[in-house]
Amino acid sequence: xxxVTQLDSQVPVFEEAPVELRCNYSSSVSVYLFWYVQYPNQGxxxxxxxxxxxxxxKGINGFEAEFNKSQTSFHLRKPSVxxxxxxxxxxxxxxxxxxxxxxQFGAGTQVVVTP
Amino acid sequence: NAGVTQTPxxxxxxxGQSMTLQCAQDMNHEYMSWYRQxxxxxxxxxxxxxxxxxxxxxEVPNGYNVSRSTTEDFPLRLLSAAPSQTSVxxxxxxxxxxxxxxxxxxTRLTVT
Numbered sequence: 629x630x631x632v633t634q635l636d637s638q639v640p641v642f643e644e645a646p647v648e649l650r651c652n653y654s655s656s657v658s659v660y661l662f663w664y665v666q667y668p669n670q671g672x673x674x675x676x677x678x679x680x681x682x683x684x685x686k687g688i689n690g691f692e693a694e695f696n697k698s699q700t701s702f703h704l705r706k707p708s709v710x711x712x713x714x715x716x717x718x719x720x721x722x723x724x725x726x727x728x729x730x731x732q733f734g735a736g737t738q739v740v741v742t743p
Numbered sequence: 744n745a746g747v748t749q750t751p752x753x754x755x756x757x758x759g760q761s762m763t764l765q766c767a768q769d770m771n772h773e774y775m776s777w778y779r780q781x782x783x784x785x786x787x788x789x790x791x792x793x794x795x796x797x798x799x800x801x802e803v804p805n806g807y808n809v810s811r812s813t814t815e816d817f818p819l820r821l822l823s824a825a826p827s828q829t830s831v832x833x834x835x836x837x838x839x840x841x842x843x844x845x846x847x848x849x850t851r852l853t854v855t
Contacts, residue, residue, distance in 0.1 A: 637783070662843055671747075671833055672786075674843030718785060722840050727793065731840065733778075733785040 632721050634734035641709055641741055649704040649737045651719035661702040662720040663693055666736075672718060678702060689713070714741045744769050749834050749847035756824040756854045764819040764850050766834030772845070774837045775817040776801070777809065779830040780849075786833065792817055824854045 635650040653659065660679050664672040676687025683695040693704045702719060719734040750765045768775065776791035788801030790809040798809050806828060808820040817836075821828060831851050835844040 632785075660841055664843075664846075669849075671846035671848050672835075672844075673846070677843055679841055724840075726840065731788070731844075733787075735783055735785040 632719055632732050632734040634717075634719055634737050636737050637735065638738045638740065641739065643711055643741055643743050644708050646705065646707050647709050647713075647739060649717050649719075649739070651702045651704065651734060653700050653702065653719075653721045653732075655700065655721065655723060658724040659721050660724055661693075661695060662731075663687065663691070663702070663704050664718045664720065664733075665689075666716045666718065668715070675704070675717075709739070709741050711741050711743065713739060715739060746770065747834055747836055747845050747847035749832075749850050751850060752848065754850060754852050756821070756852065758824060758826060758854060760824050762821050762824070764821075764832055764834075764852075766817045766819065766847060767815050768817075768834075768836040768845070769815065770836060770845065771814060772836035772838055773814070774839065774844075775811065776835050776844070777807070777817070777819045778833045778835065779803065779828075780833060781830050789819065789832075821852075826854045828852065829854045 631654045633652045641647045662677045663675040666672045676685050678685050678695045686692045716736045716738050718736050722731045747768045773794045777789040778786040787803045792798045792811040831849050833849050834847040837844045
């Protein structure tokens, strides 16, 4: 089964600064990739997804992610964060040929935005 | 649409007690699943279903049972609660593995 590694468990960032959250996965075959956000005491919400085509994917709330097949990475970025972006972010991956139950989540990255 | 709903929001059990966590969705999704979330471990799949009458085990199925008699409902049963089952439980649903999952608000379970 594929695995997902989120390289940072916590990322502190100042308001209006850029942020990058790193995600690497292990799979030699085609995959679908997702980023989710979890605000405090809430369920997960889909930010964006990569299925195929353009490697730069834009999502909600000004986030974007770039798929790099050679480096098996799917890093999430935002050029200017707000206090309201304080949340936990999860990367997830599934092989395109796998059944739905094989979706794998990373351990999460906690983003803390301070003024 | 209410999306994915879960009840209860909070629950405290004593070791050995049983209970059912309820999950319902009104989006006519075929795919539904249960996850548990523990600090530093992300989400781990307990059980999932690809349609009414069809369920399968995920990564951490021990101590949990599921059934799916309708498209809308996917309850999770704890047979004999243990402190190791203290966690936050999320139900999710989707159209397919190409689509993002819709998550419920979660149930926070404490087993003493």
